[in-house]
Amino acid sequence: MTVTTDTSAPAEAAAISVYDAIGGRTALTAAVDIFYGRLLADPVLGPLFPQGAGARHRAYVVTILGEALGGPERYRGPDLVAAHRGLGITNAQFDRTAAHLDDTLGELGVPRHLADQIIAIVASLRPAVVTA
Numbered sequence: 001m002t003v004t005t006d007t008s009a010p011a012e013a014a015a016i017s018v019y020d021a022i023g024g025r026t027a028l029t030a031a032v033d034i035f036y037g038r039l040l041a042d043p044v045l046g047p048l049f050p051q052g053a054g055a056r057h058r059a060y061v062v063t064i065l066g067e068a069l070g071g072p073e074r075y076r077g078p079d080l081v082a083a084h085r086g087l088g089i090t091n092a093q094f095d096r097t098a099a100h101l102d103d104t105l106g107e108l109g110v111p112r113h114l115a116d117q118i119i120a121i122v123a124s125l126r127p128a129v130v131t132a
Contacts, residue, residue, distance in 0.1 A: 017070025018117050022110055025066060025073070031104055032062050038100040045096060048087060068121050080128035088132040098122060 022028065036053040039045045066073035098119055105115040
């Protein structure tokens with residue numbers, strides 16, 4: 001997914017990825033850390049992570065989101081469907097998670113139009129994550 005930056009002349013507009021527009025891997029890593037802090041503290045979602053969300057898990061999420069947002073990352077972790085199979089994740093839990101992501105992006109000052117694009121991209125993962 002790309003966004004167009006404003007320049008002095010429309011013909012000179014350069015398309016950049018959402019990944020670059022939000023600040024690349026550094027910004028994405030910060031967002032994932034805040035996001036998981038929210039998830040783990042949530043009384044409904046926290047129990048889905050009985051062992052917490054360690055560095056390896058967070059790195060997988062940074063990488064898969066980085067790829068999805070147009071960054072140079074290439075996800076080579078566990079299959080998403082297999083990783084979420086048996087967890088019984090519901091649509092309501094997925095929506096609650098998306099709300100935490102939206103709040104995280106707002107806290108970090110991500111412009112609304114970019115946050116909306118990120119939420120839409122993550123929403124496309126619903127079939128792989130919702131298992132109940």
